[in-house]
Amino acid sequence: MASPEQSGFRATMIRHRWLLFMLMLECIFPRASSHSPDERRQCAFQVKEQNRQYLAAGNVSDSVQVCEHTRCCVGYFVFHAGQLEVDALACDIAEKSCLDATCKAQLRFNKQVVKCVCSTDLCNRNITWSEEAPEVDGTWLVVIVATMLILCLAIVAVQWRCLWRHKKLAQDAAHNTPASPCQTPKIDAADIELQQIVARGHFATVWRGTYQGSVVAVKVFPAAAQHVFNSEKEVYGLPLMRHAGIIRFLGIGRRSEDDSWLLVMQFAEYWLLCSWTKFQGSLHSFLDLNTSSWPSSLKMCLSLSQGLAYLHSCEHTQEGHKRPVAHRDLSSFNVLVRADGACALCDFGSSVVLRSDSDRHQTGNAMSYSQAACALHYIPPEILEGYVNLTSSWFLHGDIYALSLVLWEICTRCSDLFEGEIRQDGAVPQHLLPYERELGGSMTRESLTIHVTHMEKRPSIPEHWQRLRQGSALQDLLTECWDVDPDARLPAQCVVNRLVSLQSHSLV
DSSP: OOOHHHHHHHHHHHHHHHHHHHHHHHHHOHHHHHSOTTOOOEEEOEEOGGGGGGGGGEEEETTEEEESSOSOEEEEEEEETTEEEEEEEEEOSSOOOOOOSSEEOEEETTTTEEEEEEOSTTGGGSEEOSSOOOOOOHHHHHHHHHHHHHHHHHHHHHHHHHHHHHHHHHHHHHHHOSSOTTOOOBOOGGGEEEEEEEEEOSSOEEEEEEETTEEEEEEEEOGGGHHHHHHHHHHHTSTTOOOTTBOOEEEEEEOTTTOOEEEEEEOOGGGGGSOTTTOOSBHHHHHHHOOBOHHHHHHHHHHHHHHHHHHHOOEEETTEEEOOEEOSOOSGGGEEEOTTSOEEEOOOTTOEEOOOGGGHHHHHHTHHHHHHHSOGGGOOHHHHHTOOOOSHHHHHHHHHHHHHHHHHHHHTTBGGGGTTTOOTTSOOOOOOOTTHHHHOTTOOHHHHHIIIIISOOOOOOOGGGGGSTTHHHHHHHHHHHSOSSGGGSOOHHHHHHHHHHHHTSOOO
8 A cells, every 4th residue: 555655746746747738738739728719819900991891800999800700810911112011901801711820921913912811819910921032043143134134135026026017017007998997887877767675774775776677786875975885886996896706886876866876786686586575685684584505505605705805806907906805894794695596795885995005094094984884793803802903904804704704604504514413393593693692682792792802702613513524624614714813814715715625525
């Protein structure tokens, strides 16, 4: 039997071992032991006026915010004159994974914005960079500088040759073409008979009418909307603006009785097959009323992408120079379906003709109007989040994001993509706008911003598509087009090439 001294020594050793074990747990799980489950995260708080939505993420006291809905802190920093400035420091709006204890920099939006998400108190006050620039010895530095100089000289030479060629083409066109290729055809309004309204928009009304014995679509702008009329007329009036994927433009006119402006276009033949009161020829209306097979769906996707690729392209011939155009209001409402099942782009009232850098301020001035007119469901994340570098490429990237959502709409009404997975009522899922299933029919810009930018969610893709031969490739195409980083999205011509490759194989 142990003596009292031995028993006391053994008890002391047990207590010491227990304390040592607790210290080890504290070292291994510092965050779990430093905060009780009910203790709320505290984040540094500093936001600009356009980021006031972060006030709803928690209670603010001076420069500290106590989080209500998440244990993650977020920080946004923007580069201004070469310096990093705070744009938003706050609690994150939506719960997400935030494993980093420090505010590790993530470059976004063409390296113009730095974002971080972290999981300790006040961790968003200071940015940390995950890696340092590697050391470069003198020899490699000389090689790098020499290579950059050679590349710069090559770029200058190519640019000079392009400018010389463009100037020569313009001179040839001026000598060989009796009239300016940009001259817009004029139509006498008295020769147009308006018959029936087929669509109403923000700024204009579309009529079915007749002109010189042919059925035409006539877009009527009131006098107060002349600026929108001028924007659309400019796009239609560009040289070489002729493509099967773009609705054909016939001319402009003006009515003297009310000073309204007229745009006369080819009539979408598919309208003739349907009831005027139910179907207006848009892709949105078509998808509401119809499902389609895999070949038909692919034809709509391909023709739409080809039209957008041509709209984005820069074309030079002896007839003139077509500059790239950003649509900026692409949606299933602004795509028409022809009698042969192909799609064509229309409605260029928000569009911008992309010019040289010296003219780029004109592009920036049109942004406020585009945001007001653009359909909410299709606004790209960079516009929702407010971090936009107003250069021409950003507008084209925004079109690609909207294109991916329209392609998703078309595919979700493809009966072949749901064969064997169709619901018990025997119908393909009904047509819904992007994010309508997730956020409901009365979603707000705020709820869309949280879903798309903060949670980085996109429209749901059926899981069974992975079991189809083309399903995986189709999913990859969509995800690469609606990437959160605009520079990572596919160009329109690359989308066309991907769809062509899908066309050469069967679905199953």
